[in-house]
Amino acid sequence: MTTPLTGSIEGRIAEELGVRERQVKAAVELLDGGSTVPFIARYRKEATETLDDAQLRTIEERLRYLRELEDRRAAILESVREQGRLTDELEARIRGAETKARLEDIYLPFKPKRRTKAQIAREAGLEPLADGLLGDPGVEPSAAAA
Incomplete structure (x- = not known):
């Protein structure tokens, strides 16, 4: 109705x-x-x-x-x-x-749209750092960030 x-x-x-x-x-x-x-x-x-x-x-x-x-x-x-x-x-x-x-x-x-933590990190410019750490797991994160 x-x-x-x-x-x-x-x-x-x-x-x-x-x-x-x-x-x-x-x-x-x-x-x-x-x-x-x-x-x-x-x-x-x-x-x-x-x-x-x-x-x-x-x-x-x-x-x-x-x-x-x-x-x-x-x-x-x-x-x-x-x-x-x-x-x-x-x-x-x-x-x-x-x-x-x-x-x-x-x-x-x-x-x-809901923003994921990954999207927030990309927006903060952290994607190259993540790619570098995933590409070479032996690298120290603090050294890769510098």
């Missing part, structure tokens, strides 16, 4: 589950307050307007997923912006991604 990315997380969850947004908001407030799904299903039915435990569990899972998605989206936007490679089209694609997998696929070409 495709949901519009405009609006609140609660609105998206309500649309996905086919319940009212105020029910989802009430459940989210209780979950954020530390209440568990079984507690809400049993003792706070009036607050959630009789959402059952399966619906509450789905709300909890989707809430966690969508919050993680929004956090990751913000981190990706910040990373690409710092690289100076953020265009309006790219920002629209990132904001339009509906899943974490799609978001990561969009980010992949912009993801900074």
Whole structure:
């Protein structure tokens, strides 16, 4: 099911589950307050307007997923912006991604590559020294460095 990315997380969850947004908001407030799904299903039915435990569990899972998605989206936007490679089209694609997998696929070409210790040593100009030491293992490293 495709949901519009405009609006609140609660609105998206309500649309996905086919319940009212105020029910989802009430459940989210209780979950954020530390209440568990079984507690809400049993003792706070009036607050959630009789959402059952399966619906509450789905709300909890989707809430966690969508919050993680929004956090990751913000981190990706910040990373690409710092690289100076953020265009309006790219920002629209990132904001339009509906899943974490799609978001990561969009980010992949912009993801900074991990630098290995060997790459750091090459950048520091140590490659000729390493080649010399590997070519003649009997040479003392301090003598080869001089």
